[in-house]
Amino acid sequence: MRHTLALTAAAAALAGLGATAFAAAPAPTPAAERAHPAPRPLAGLRILLSNDDSMQAARANNSDGLGLYELRRAMCAAGADVVVMAPWQVQSGKGTAVTNGGVLTAQRRTALPAGYEADCADAPSGGAVFGVCLGEGGCAPDSPSATPADTVKLALRGGLAAKAGWKGAPDLVLTGINSGPNIAASVNDSGTVGAAVAAIDQEVPAIAFSSSGDESRLSFPRGNYRAHAEFGARLVAGLRERGLLTSAFALKVDYPDVSAGRAAKAPVWTRVGDGAVAYHAYERRGSGDAFDIVLGLCEGGESEGECAESRKDADSTWLLGKGHVTIAPITWDRTYGTPVEAARELKAVRRYVEREAPRP
Template identity: 30%
Template sequence: MFRRILLVPALLAVLATPAQAQTSSLRILLTNDDGYQAPFTLQLRQALVAAGHEVTIVAPAGDSSGVGTSINIRFGTTVEAAEMSPGVWAIAGSPADAVSFGIRTVFAGDPPDLVVSGPNQGENVAAAVNHSGTVGAAITAVEVGIPSVALSTARAGSAFPSAAGSVAFGVKLVNRLAATARNGRLLPAHTALNVNYPAVPTGEVKMARLGRMLPITVDYLPATDACPRCYRLAPLTATAPDPVPDADRTLLSSGAVTVTPLTSSWEAGPVVTSRLSDRLDGLTP
């Protein structure tokens, strides 16, 4: 079942299914933050190719989790990148570096129709998206006008029991976007979809709002065994419910696949901007 919550009309138009939609073949740049050999990404590539799409992997050479939108703009430096096998590129950099290199070099002069990032090993919900390399790669694509999808698979302890389901859903989602594109537009301008697949799916797909709380954060514990001034990082799991109604974190924990539209803009809304403008009125340099 697909539940529509707080969805802009343009996105509703994209996701609405025509009576006899035909899936178009897409040229896809596939990346992740787990490295070009990440098994979930290789499985998704195989499944997308089987569905008729042209897929090129451009991903970090190794694990680059938690680096957000970090990108190398130190002009004059060098970056190492190579095609490791046909259609599979590895770059010594972040996921954002991989997407930027892929668009400007691998797809030079003919950008991909879609960037897909993932499936990540672990969910990316609520405030965690600010630090996610998976989401950072997707945001890098929409910054230059290419629609993107970030796909993550929820954990159950240290396991991923729904990994195959997340791969299959990724193909279904890409096919739906292709089949419902209006005037060649897969998504509204400068829009990415942040998609999280639950560990135990209930069969529902729900549009979700971006939560505010980090599901897992970091605690700092004295570690004098390592050095007198050392602190050891330890996980600190959130137990309070997210304050946002229909938050992605909340709906994912209930077993729904969550879809949250994102943009690359961090600009505050007009109400906040107006109130701050009033408070700063008359302020001079």
């Protein structure tokens, strides 16, 4: 069974289009922790961070970039040098779209969301955050935005050198954390995944992170983002330690909803599902030329139509149905039947995920 919902504020929130209340600034670090600082397994690693939710983090339902700041926080805490270049406005659903002409402006954000100001204070780049808009003369509140893929391409093709002084490519591109999972058919539309694909297309390793929300409240709790970000930092550290950060394929990491006290289950190596969890539908207005864009939501148990899932190792099944963290490899090569050129790397990463990866 499936049904459609008009893209009202509630449905838009569920789709990741919806807004960020901020918690108070973190409590001061105890003296004991200052005397014995936590290990920094990502020290020396340069990370470009982008997303498709923007860098605004201003909406009450946390759907416009709060996950990006949680990911930035966790990576800097682990010792990485992080620079953010993200879309100026929400760009959910843009996939791998790029802008073919005009001007891009990368404008630094100086007043960061409350509680996140000092997260990267001791990093070489200071955790600089840039929003990328279209047009000259600075980015205004209503400026049109660059796409997720635009931001990564700009960063790798001169933006990081000009704005952060980096020589050469970053060691890793991270995208997200997205407000809502990117699973099954939604992966084709995902700007979070599209930005990661833009990175591996330039031979830079990339990981795309997406978190489930609280469906009962149509929101994306900070706790989900934080749990995912901290897991992500440990995952990246493990991959780095084993020499498994590769540009042969990107990794897509989806995290279940843990806001009600449920614990996320161990990571599972999956494929992208061949069914749908959500889809676009179009409802005609009377007999005229206009059609309302509506969000179709699949309910569990469908055995027919576009909602049906046939793969036992589908990301949607293991994430939504069983509560596991899901990890799937994503490639830029859309040629059907292409042999796996990095078979040894793929096998090694899969083995790490299945046997050695950190537990939530």
